[in-house]
Amino acid sequence: MFVNGILLLNHTNRIVIIATGSSTCAFLYDSTATDGINGSSVTSKANKKTQVSRTELITKSMQEFVSKEEEASKESSQIQYSNISGSLSMALCYIQRVLRGPLPHPQARILCLQGSPDAPYQYISVMNSIFSAQRNGVVIDACVVGSQHSAFLQQATHITGGIYMKPPQPDGLFEYLMMVFTTDLFSRQFLQLPRPVGVDFRASCFCHKKTIDMGFVCSVCLSIFCKHHQTCSTCGATFSRSNSTTVTGMKRKAPGS
């Protein structure tokens, strides 16, 4: 229903749906690929038929994907994380392809619907995707339907300028989606949208994984430590005992600038 709503708002709107599983990601639906079915019908009866076929298409491909996922994950019993970095990368590659095509270019947005918790080993890849999206002007919105907040998506929406929302009542998901995420970027300034919660930008140290607000950073590989070590565990560089950062003469000279 949500997909139909967006496609109805403007005839040039296009949607691509990508599914994220714990073992793989796949493109589920691309509105431009099935344009041949939708475009030519004129009568209302035929319209109803094409709308049904779009929903059917999406549900069919989702069911195929879910059954493949179930087979693949039968062996493992630990917490499954979803490969959000994989689908973000696929979405960004697709957006690049659209931006290489003929003008006028649509305004690109990514909406992430996430239920599972963040995978800590995906931190670097997710940050790479976020920076690439920021550079290309792609806005990432997030709607978290899981039980806990997602720090990755909070940072993604803050850096790219999108909306982060965790609906208090997941039953009313359609209403949240239609009210908040359907509007294009220009119209957003006129609407009262959910305000951003405080984003936690503190880093976590590589040795204990606890969040710190002051730490030591290796100058070679930028790994973060909470206390002074003799060698860096990531790059193997050895550190000398004296490493205090002093305020240099330049800064002392001009306090007012």
Place this chain on the structure above:
Amino acid sequence: MMDMDEREVPLQLDFEDDGVEEDEPMADRGAFERQYADERSWEELQEDESGMLRVDVAQQQRQHRKRMSAMAGPRIQRGIIRYLFVLLDFSRAAAEMDLRPSRMGIVVDCVEAFVREFFDQNPLSHLGVILLKDGIAHQLTDLSGSPETHIRALRSNMESTGDASIQNGLDLARGYLTQIPSYGHREVLLVYSALSTIDPGDVMETVQECKKANIRCSVVGLSAEIYICKLLCEQTGGMYSVATNEGHLKELIMEHAPPPAAQAEMSVASLVRMGFPQRGAEDAVALCACHREVKMGGGYTCPRCKARVCELPTQCHICGLTLVSSPHLARSYHHLFPVSPFEEVENLASANGRQSLSKSCYGCLQELPTPGGKVKGVRLECPRCRQHFCFDCDNYIHESLHNCPGCESNSVILSQLSQ
């Protein structure tokens, strides 16, 4: 291009008439000439039946990949915390109009784009600008981490007069660069338009002192190759390139934005103390330390002295602690874990015994070239996940995204990487 052919004939016949430059073998010529030495693209043009030019897309893509792979090296230690001085030549030679709108104009445009890209790729680094004009070096902006300061100062100082002096510029830069902490990599980028340098003393001594101080000097020339610039770059381990047109100039300047390979003498690692401030609430009122004004909302609090600063990354004005946020550090992580280069799949053989090649690119669903198909081009494969990608996705992945979608979507590979 025609000159190249004409010049080669005299090389073999008479050695007495031509100047010293003509005797040099092909290998000593500039990079832009070497590039055409074995690929004479004008000889490969073919016409079809109606007289229109036939373009071989696959060949073009392969050449582009060859050029790109020559620039990217293996996984090496890079200097991530950089302190760079940009020396701009604003002498009389910069007012020449051979590059549109003028050499100075195009240089300022390119340097502005370079400054933004530099802070994008090296968020912990500092940059300063020095102008060379009237025979002296003026420091335009101090070493700082905010791109707007430099761009604003550059735009308001666009006059070119007098002569350029490399020695004065390097001495001034060296004076500032010797004061920075030891873990920082010292660099100088000189954008030089003049053909000579007017110096008060011996510029060779300055070159030796820069070498002793471990400053890596690179030069981008606009007019011609100059011996002193070449010597400076060779002695200090920098890169010397000369631009042939506006597009080439921008490319050459942008090449200095990613962190360079760290030199052996400079690989002194140290643990730098840094703070990760929290963002203040939207309705907090505080006195900010950078502007000395009352500010509403936002802002970051230094974890050591609790002073408020307006933006990151910066150095706390009260206690001197470097303040960064984790995304700033994450911006440089892709240099540590780069994506392995993709290999080309030979269309004729079936890949790895699989019966059917995938029809569309894994990243963007674009149609991939198949033997006998309509789409022309190269088909690329990631060595780790064995997924196929198109040429444009390959460019995007290696230049901007730094994630292979195939490897990221494959949990087996991901669990290997995380161990």
